[in-house]
Amino acid sequence: MIEAVGLTKRYGDKTAVYNLSFQVRPGAVTGFLGPNGSGKSTTMRMILGLDNPTAGHVTIGGYPYRKLPNAPRQVGALLDAKAVHGGRSARNHLLSLAQLSGIPARRVDEVLGVVGLHQVAGKRSKGFSLGMGQRLGIAAALLGDPQVLLFDEPVNGLDPEGILWVRNLMKSLAAEGRTVFVSSHLMSEMALTADHLIVIGRGQLLADMSVKDFIAANSAGFARVRTPDTEPQAREKLSAALTEAGGHVLPEQDGALRVTGLPLPRISDIAHDNGVRLWELSPHQASLEEAYMRMTQGAVDYRSTTDQKAGLQQPLPPGAQPPVPVPGQGQPGWYPPPPPQQGQPYAAPQAPAGAPEANPYAQPAGQPGQQAPQAPAAPAAAPANAPSAADLTKPEDAR
Ligand SMILES: Nc1ncnc2c1ncn2[C@@H]1O[C@H](COP(=O)(O)OP(=O)(O)OP(=O)(O)O)[C@@H](O)[C@H]1O
Structure with missing residues (x-):
């Protein structure tokens, strides 16, 4: 199980993740959803010990990643499919990873078969398409046959057949009792792949609930x-x-x-x-994508000036504060x-x-002529070492 408690990450005066608490349980695919720049990759990097939290902590099976005994055998991750030495063949890339982690070489051919790259195993990865690169990244994540798997946007660049394959792979890994944590910004894909959802916006928790509950709560x-x-x-x-x-x-x-x-x-x-x-x-x-967009609409950083969906922005009543998300219950019914x-x-x-x-x-309830919604207010009970709620009132922090 992955457990984050009060996880906060600041880069200078920018708060990428704020007071995030959640659990990712074994035996299920947990979708990690949020708009671009909402803090998904930052959270994954902290889970993997690649970034230190500014406050809070995150553990895998009770240990911080860096203290996990034999971590590569316990945790596999796809963070950036392009992080490959392009001059190496797919097989050599995986072999070097296997050697570093004491994984037997025969496992390389096994995972090449699983991801469907066995026929191009001898080709240099710099000639790979985006989809082939994703498959190679997934192969690397599977190399140690780990119980905990993290995938950051694994379907990026995959064709429909590849997307279906990833979906089925995630499900079968979870069915084997593994912990599978998958980030995406596509609600429609996660609704088909995940059992549970953690939704963030501007680094803060918006929802933590089963896909079933999300559908019941958000699809009128x-x-x-x-x-x-x-x-x-x-x-x-x-x-x-x-x-x-x-x-x-x-x-x-x-x-x-x-x-x-x-x-x-x-x-x-x-x-x-x-x-x-x-x-x-x-x-x-009603469509889930629509419900997800409503949920995250106040937490979207990058929006085209000509984006029609900007019309989904709903105002807050005068003087009203957005609701505080409740872990385990999700966003308390503001936008959906x-x-x-x-x-x-x-x-x-x-x-x-x-x-x-x-x-x-056509739109959720709201009154015309009022201000656009803000990111949810900082939860009142922040950990002692977490940034104060007042910090979030700075535009660059609240983002
Ligand atoms: N090393 C860094 N230095 C400064 N700011 C950073 C750094 N890494 C991330 N950020 C900022 O933190 C915020 C969260 O970024 P992050 O990559 O975690 O979001 P994301 O949800 O994964 O986005 P996307 O879906 O676009 O990949 C962004 O505003 C980003 O610019």
Whole structure:
């Protein structure tokens, strides 16, 4: 198991990671998600003893990496696939790593086979494509047959077949009881690969939860209802009846209705009672990528001035503070859409009293004309040697 407690890293006056606490357990793939520059690589480097934390600590199996007995046999990592002597062949590169760590040479051919590079094992790695380089980096990580594996953006540069292969490899390593920690900035990929997610933004914890819980908490369910295109009056009639029954109805671009607040069987009954034929009645979930972007939107450092998604930025109410992330529970419901309510899988979100009716699916709740969200406030209970909350008020620190 990997355990980080109050992990903080500053580079000069820049805080790359702040007060990060989490556990990465064996037998599961844990996805480490965050926008560019959010501190994923810095955290991985600290786990591997390549960077010293400014405060806090991180251990693997109870030891700091540098104190781990026979570390290369216990921990394997892919941090930078380009960190290879380009003049060496793939086999010689792995052989030199194996010799340094006392790993038998026969293991080199085993891992070359696992990553599918056995046919180009004698070729110099400087001629390798990005994807081949990633495979070589993964081979190096597997060399010591370690119980703990860290992969920093392992699917970078891989084609769809390669991405599928990495996904299956991660899962099979976890199924063997290993601890697998994989960073990515792609929610969609992690939703398919990981069992558990740790999400950071600007070096701080935003969420620490199972993929299942993330999906339940962040994918608002809705029903799509479609009446015959030739009967617009039936659509209006159904829309009114559904609203009267407590549903929340929004038109979709293709003429269908998007309904929350009513379970599918109830929608079907209402349509039947009103004599409205249906061409479609189907359950849907909002996209996870969208939920992830909402969660991290206040923590994105680099955004194109023409990026349409900048429109997802939601303001904070005047005087309000962003919620403090709670380890083990994740970001307490600030940006994500409301989860389906118990017994009401397609429940509409509750608008605060007096608040204007808003489209709950176009954007999460927010009031126009207010400031863009800030990074979550520093948790109140920082370790004694961690930077004070006041430090984070400096723009260069809070970033
Ligand atoms: N050696 C360093 N010196 C100064 N600043 C650094 C150093 N390493 C990282 N940083 C800064 O720390 C922040 C976190 O960087 P890091 O590489 O850990 O992010 P990341 O989440 O891995 O990003 P990406 O997804 O783009 O790889 C960035 O602002 C980066 O510029």
